[in-house]
Amino acid sequence: MSSQYFKLFSTCIPVKGQSESLICDIEYGQIFPIPNLLFEILKSNKTKNIEQLKDAYNGKLDKGIDAYFNLFAEKNLGFYTDTPEEFPDLNLKWQSPYKIRNAVIEIENLENYSISNTLTQLNDLGCEGIQIRILTTIDLDALLAEFECVVGSRIKYIEIFLPFNADTPFEKLIKWRNFDPRITKIIQYNALEEKVIEYKENYYKDVFFLTKKSLSSTSKEQYSLDRFAFNIDTFAEAQKHNIGLNRKISIDSFGNIKNYLTHKSTFGNINDTLISNVINLTEFKKDWNTNNTKIEKCNQCQFRFSCVSNVEIIKKNRKHYKLEECNFNPLTNQWN
Amino acid sequence: MIFIFSQPHDTSTNLVIDWLYYYDQKTIRINSYSEFFHHFGTVKIENNKNNSLGNLTKKISIWYRRRGVLAAPFPTNKIDQSLIYQFGENLRSELKILFEYTFEKINKNAVAILGSEKGSRLNKLRVLDIAQSIGLNIPKTLITNRKTAIIEFLQSEKSIITKAISEATFIVDKKSNKHAFYTQNISKKKTTELDDEIFPSLLQQEIKKEFEIRTYYINGKCYSMAIFSQQSAQTATDFRVYDTVNRNRNIPYQLPKEIERQLKKLMTRLQLKEGSIDLIKTKDNKIVFLEVNPSGQFGMVSRPCNYHLEEKIAKYLSHE
Amino acid sequence: MNNTKTINKTKLLSKKLEKYFPINYSLTQSPPLIRVRNIMSESQFHNDNGYLVGVISKPISNIF
Structure with missing residues (x-):
């Protein structure tokens, strides 16, 4: 038995944090917190069989090693093998054919800039996901007409935030959902309650949500375990890129082009600037590759390959920092 | 110019086209009969002419991904119901000749072809035979119509399965229930229930597997994945019967x-540039070859x- | 997340495993094997024919 090797499945990847480590199961989107000592053990088990591993710790961790490996096997996170060389690591090279991957579009009225033109440009660039933030009560039917180009497009996902308005008949929202299946989520903020509206006819999941929360251009990023993305695409992208800002574009309610709405810099206005030109600007892309490993505090965090944050990055004394800190402390492993 | 013969909603085709678009490759996707004739509808054959097809340029690539093209929508409302079948047969045989000629001309212009206009069916028996001649391990296989032969086979092999000689498919009954022809175990009890003479069936020794291997082969290269599926009894014989509780593990x-090397030799013998190959790693550390599926599901x-195979296919079609 | 049951069960498990490690390496208070919200299944959509057309793999922004 002990001349065998223990291997985690190559989609279950240990990530070290300052005070606690994590096994990220990026095949099935689950995580398994482990002590840092175990992280070290798992790192060296690539070259050592179980017997050699135990020897390396002078037999002091025999029971712990056995208990953990058995648990991992039982939880379907790993397996025992005589031929570890047959199972190469997952190649974490990331690549994408989409020149823009996601976009945030803020809308105050239909006059400030052309929404349909913006959507058409995004589609041409391969944009997968779009977040529409409507700030005011506007004519929903007139807005819908701007979305004609979405039907049959390459766009994969659209979520819409709009202010709750008791006078808006629900039928108007249903019309949006029926317009195209790409419209996957319709969230009304400033509502009187937190609620998922049961309306599943022909659909595969919930689409309509109410929330008491409010929304503005300065709405801050939230951090919690259930917001992290544990999957192969995101984990691979996070190795070398900032998973919030990489290939993202935002348009504020005046048509200003930004990396993200809360950022200071603007890169022209959508009324006279093509998105395809903006994304060639070095300055616009400057933080696309600033991944969490390069950012102070984040580089100590076990969630650094799954935490999607759009916060502005600042540089001080050749070090990168986030403009706003999150509510997790990797030193104490505590959420505030 | 790249032509892709596919069908609507094929996600893998979408992803490959995303890459072709990224690399600025002019691509035409043909999903249907009418789209086919939109591009290749007029064929001229004349004296003293090099009768090539219309406006085809010299440098084209073709990917025969799916055969949706050939499913012609026949008019059914204008004809006597009793004639529909014969009428359909007649139209099909007309189209067969036309397609044969047109595809021959298209292929002649191509510098790269993936898949085949003839579709994805291989003779599995022939493939097994070639595989063993190359030196690959194959499961002991018996095709017979005799009960006695099956009983003997079970006695000598201890555990046997049956599977399709052609393709694992399904039939739909009047109530729209699907009945699938999955790979199945043949028990001793089952063999005794058989008639003395049955419809010819394929039987194979059951290989006790450590895990399954799925290899996507393209242009000489193998991209393999181990599928750990024996965690529960339900998925033991065929991983397509999905198990939601104990999920399979798919790893490089x-x-x-x-x-x-042997697989490359096999694919070359079969004249296939791409395909999905099923293998098994046995409990006693052998690798056993099962079958080749041309135009397989490489997405999985x-x-x-x-592996980013979609990008690799796009590169191949752009002949890079 | 509403998996208190799992948490209690796995806490016990953690305690059990903890004793095999040197005392200064305390195991986490959080439960082993946490299933996280799956943005991919949340974002996937099907067209009218039931075909899965696309998924996105991460949230666009985490404002709510």
């Missing part, structure tokens, strides 16, 4: 170089193993 796998290997 490196085949021994010798096996990769590409995604979990992060």
Whole structure:
């Protein structure tokens, strides 16, 4: 038995944090917190069989090693093998054919800039996901007409935030959902309650949500375990890129082009600037590759390959920092 | 110019086209009969002419991904119901000749072809025979119509399965229930229930597997994935019967170089540039070859193993 | 997340495993094997024919 090797499945990847480590199961989107000592053990088990591993710790961790490996096997996170060389690591090279991957579009009225033109440009660039933030009560039917180009497009996902308005008949929202299946989520903020509206006819999941929360251009990023993305695409992208800002574009309610709405810099206005030109600007892309490993505090965090944050990055004394800190402390492993 | 013959909603086609678009490759996707004739509708055959097809340029690539093209929508409302079948047969045979000629001309212009206009069916028996002649391990296989032969086979092999000689497919009954022809175990009890003479059936020794291997082969290269599926009894015989509780593990796998060489030889003999190959790693550390599926589902290997096969296919079609 | 049951069960498990490690390496208070919200299944959509057309793999922004 002990001349065998223990291997985690190559989609279950240990990530070290300052005070606690994590096994990220990026095949099935689950995580398994482990002590840092175990992280070290798992790192060296690539070259050592179980017997050699135990020897390396002078037999002091025999029971712990056995208990953990058995648990991992039982939880379907790993397996025992005589031929570890047959199972190469997952190649974490990331690549994408989409020149823009996601976009945030803020809308105050239909006059400030052309929404349909913006959507058409995004589609041409391969944009997968779009977040529409409507700030005011506007004519929903007139807005819908701007979305004609979405039907049959390459766009994969659209979520819409709009202010709750008791006078808006629900039928108007249903019309949006029926317009195209790409419209996957319709969230009304400033509502009187937190609620998922049961309306599943022909659909595969919930689409309509109410929330008491409010929304503005300065709405801050939230951090919690259930917001992290544990999957192969995101984990691979996070190795070398900032998973919030990489290939993202935002348009504020005046048509200003930004990396993200809360950022200071603007890169022209959508009324006279093509998105395809903006994304060639070095300055616009400057933080696309600033991944969490390069950012102070984040580089100590076990969630650094799954935490999607759009916060502005600042540089001080050749070090990168986030403009706003999150509510997790990797030193104490505590959420505030 | 790249032509892709596919069908609507094929996600893998979408992803490959995304890459072709990224690399600025002019691509035409043909999903249907009418789209086909939109591009290749007029064929002229004249004296003293090099009768090539319309406006085809010299440098084209073709990917025969799916055969949706050939499913012609026949008019059914204008004809006597009793004639529909014969009428359909007649139209089909007309189209067969036209397609044959047109595809021959298209292929002649191509510098790169993936898949085949003839579709994805191989003679599995022939493939097994070639595989063993190359030196690959294959499961002991018997095709017979005799009960006695099956009983003997079960006695000598201890555990046997039956599977399709052609393709694992399904039939739909009047109530729209699907009945699938999955790979199945044949018990001793089952053999005794058989008639003395049955419809010819394929039987194979059951291989006790450590895990399954799915290899996507393209242009001489193997991209392999191990599928750990024996965690529960339900998925033991065929992983297509999905198990939601104990989920399969799909991870990158490196085949021994010798096996990769043999697979390359096999694909060359079968004149296939791409295909999905099923193998098994046995409990006693052998690798057993099962079958080749031309135009297989490479997405299910590409995604979990992060192989980016869609990009590799796009590159091949752009002949880079 | 509403998996208190799992948490209690796995806490016990953690305690059990903890004793095999040197005392200064305390195991986490959080439960082993946490199933996280799956943005991919949340974002996937099907067209009218039931075909899965696309998924996105991460949230666009985490404002709510």
